[in-house]
Amino acid sequence: MSIKGKAYIAGIYEHPTRKAEDKSLAQLHAESARGALADAGLSASDVDGYFCAGDAPGLGPLSMADYMGLKLRHVDSTDTGGSSYIIHVGHAAEAIALGKCNIALITLAGRPRSEGQATGTAARTTQNTPDAPFENPYGPATANMYAMCAMRHMYQYGTTSEQLAWIKVAASHHAQHNPHAMLRNVVTVEEVVSSPMIADPLHRLDCCVISDGGGAIVVASPEVARSLRRPKVKIIGAGEAPKHQMGGQLDLTYSGAVWSGPAAFAEAGVKPPDIKYASIYDSFTITVLMQIEDLGFCEKGQGGRFVSDGNLISGTGKLPFNTDGGGLCNNHPANRGGLTKVVEAVRQLRGEAHPAVQVKNCDLALAHGTGGSLGTRHGAASVIMERE
Amino acid sequence: MQSRERRIQAPEPNPETQAFWKAADEGKLMIGKCLACGAVHYYPRAICPFCFSDRTELQQASGNGTIYTYSVMRRAPIPYAIAYVTLSEGPSMMSNIVDCDLDKIRIGQAVRLVFKASDGGPQVPMFTPA
Numbered sequence: 001m002s003i004k005g006k007a008y009i010a011g012i013y014e015h016p017t018r019k020a021e022d023k024s025l026a027q028l029h030a031e032s033a034r035g036a037l038a039d040a041g042l043s044a045s046d047v048d049g050y051f052c053a054g055d056a057p058g059l060g061p062l063s064m065a066d067y068m069g070l071k072l073r074h075v076d077s078t079d080t081g082g083s084s085y086i087i088h089v090g091h092a093a094e095a096i097a098l099g100k101c102n103i104a105l106i107t108l109a110g111r112p113r114s115e116g117q118a119t120g121t122a123a124r125t126t127q128n129t130p131d132a133p134f135e136n137p138y139g140p141a142t143a144n145m146y147a148m149c150a151m152r153h154m155y156q157y158g159t160t161s162e163q164l165a166w167i168k169v170a171a172s173h174h175a176q177h178n179p180h181a182m183l184r185n186v187v188t189v190e191e192v193v194s195s196p197m198i199a200d201p202l203h204r205l206d207c208c209v210i211s212d213g214g215g216a217i218v219v220a221s222p223e224v225a226r227s228l229r230r231p232k233v234k235i236i237g238a239g240e241a242p243k244h245q246m247g248g249q250l251d252l253t254y255s256g257a258v259w260s261g262p263a264a265f266a267e268a269g270v271k272p273p274d275i276k277y278a279s280i281y282d283s284f285t286i287t288v289l290m291q292i293e294d295l296g297f298c299e300k301g302q303g304g305r306f307v308s309d310g311n312l313i314s315g316t317g318k319l320p321f322n323t324d325g326g327g328l329c330n331n332h333p334a335n336r337g338g339l340t341k342v343v344e345a346v347r348q349l350r351g352e353a354h355p356a357v358q359v360k361n362c363d364l365a366l367a368h369g370t371g372g373s374l375g376t377r378h379g380a381a382s383v384i385m386e387r388e
Numbered sequence: 389m390q391s392r393e394r395r396i397q398a399p400e401p402n403p404e405t406q407a408f409w410k411a412a413d414e415g416k417l418m419i420g421k422c423l424a425c426g427a428v429h430y431y432p433r434a435i436c437p438f439c440f441s442d443r444t445e446l447q448q449a450s451g452n453g454t455i456y457t458y459s460v461m462r463r464a465p466i467p468y469a470i471a472y473v474t475l476s477e478g479p480s481m482m483s484n485i486v487d488c489d490l491d492k493i494r495i496g497q498a499v500r501l502v503f504k505a506s507d508g509g510p511q512v513p514m515f516t517p518a
Contacts, residue, residue, distance in 0.1 A: 121463045125397065133399030133409070134431035137512040138484045139461060144470050147459035155457070155495045199459045247429035247437035248419075248479025250472055252457060376482075 002267055003090065006097035007104075008225035009233040009385060011040025011218030012343045014324075016180050018331060020212040021114045025057050026067045028109035028214040033068060036216035041228050042103060047218075049074035049101030051092060053084035055110045055334040064107065074101040080242065080379025081371025082281060084108075085217070085339035087381040089367075090238030092219035102221045109214030110334020119210045119335050121198065131245075135376065142335075143207060143284070145375030147199035149252045150286035154201060156253055156301070161201055163304030164285040165192035168205050168328050170312035171282065175325025177354040182209045183329040206285040208326075213333030215340055231350040237268025237384040244377040255287075255370055256380025257294035264366070264382035265296070272296040275384075276362045277348040278319055279341035281369040282326040288312075291368055292319070295382065314357040323348065323357035338369035342383065349387040363387045394466045398509025404434050407446055413510040417501055419479055421447040430479035451501030452476045453515065460490045469493055473515050487516045 013035030052060040061075035074095050092104035120143040153159045175181040192205040241259035282288045289303040298306040314320035324330045324344040327337040345365040347353045372378035401409040411418045420432030424441035458471035469485040499515035506512050
């Protein structure tokens with residue numbers, strides 16, 4: 001059994017806020033849900049499946065179903081960090097294919113900026129995981145974990161800071177057209193590599209923004225999708241896989257995308273060169289580079305060459321990516337970038353991206369995410385969507 | 389050289405890891421060894437992550453290793469080097485590279501075990517250039 005063609009993305013919404021001091025977490029989830037349902041032409045009473053992850057308050061689906069007054073027959077609170085929502089799209093398609101629900105709502109929201117979180121640089125302190133006593137004493141933050149991946153990639157494949165910088169440059173070219181983006185200035189390779197060092201070899205401009213916000217996605221059965229007056233975006237393949245330290249047989253040069261990507265491509269029956277647009281999780285520049293390799297857009301170790309010279313810029317590059325500006329420039333709500341990756345891919349497939357970055361004849365797109373930490377344990381998730 | 393020392397968050401031993409931290413406090417680095425499949429692993433655990441046997445025990449590591457990767461956290465009150473060190477026994481472990489010029493750390497560099505006091509807990513295994 002496959003999910004191919006069994007479900008459609010019917011509604012999307014990206015909350016416009018980037019700083020939400022005057023709103024609660026539940027409110028941001030619900031406002032995002034309202035937005036996505038309105039986009040689909042549906043109402044909250046139509047929803048019979050609900051998906052959320054660890055950013056939701058309390059016992060996610062219970063607290064949020066209560067707050068939003070949803071009457072549900074299917075819930076899923078799979079939490080793999082920022083990749084959760086890409087997994088949710090696949091799981092929603094599975095649930096719809098099995099008849100467990102017809103209209104699935106996925107929400108994400110968070111207020112790390114208002115709460116003053118030092119998302120990337122504060123050392124982790126939670127003690128309730130089996131790995132914690134063996135890691136926390138050493139000061140693992142977010143930035144230095146991804147930095148260790150970058151350091152090893154540079155050592156093993158000769159990747160340079162300038163090559164990584166091209167990823168930020170491309171994102172900034174896209175973000176200039178997004179009025180909601182936190183950072184709208186176009187930057188140069190020189191500006192990226194001369195920005196302050198955060199954790200060697202990652203500079204400040206190799207890191208994503210810290211933003212409040214949220215987003216939501218509505219996934220619907222083919223029958224429901226046909227009844228709506230919206231462009232039809234079909235889910236045709238999904239893959240997910242966790243990757244970890246493998247009992248000490250550590251290899252930080254690749255991500256779980258080496259498993260989630262091929263699974264999604266096989267289910268969809270397409271290949272990497274067929275993809276017209278890719279949303280690729282960009283917590284850091286190195287995240288993008290490794291995922292591009294692991295998804296098969298280029299050979300392992302060639303990512304640095306692939307991303308250089310504007311190859312990710314829409315209109316000029318071979319692989320237009322993150323045309324909303326991505327996490328590097330636009331938005332990283334709740335420190336979790338997976339949901340907005342799906343949202344921009346759907347905009348592209350609908351032809352609703354900003355005209356300056358809209359990919360011509362965009363009929364096949366991929367959204368991929370990494371959640372948790374690339375340097376320790378992470379979840380990888382890929383979803384492939386087609387315009388019908 | 390580092391003039392000030394970073395405060396080391398104390399590990400909180402649990403029933404499964406008590407023996408590891410007791411050994412660490414005595415200046416010994418232990419790794420996990422599976423009596424069923426023979427493989428060694430890190431961090432040590434009761435169930436072997438390779439064959440799922442419960443016949444595991446702690447084995448003392450030599451304390452010699454090489455730096456697999458590292459990063460100096462510059463945006464911290466006291467910059468510090470986090471690293472993965474590949475032990476001569478095979479497994480790689482997260483640690484810090486200490487008592488050295490942080491700008492001279494390199495991947496592939498040989499390192500040896502040292503211990504640093506934690507903030508109210510057992511001492512913690514770290515590494516310094518050999």
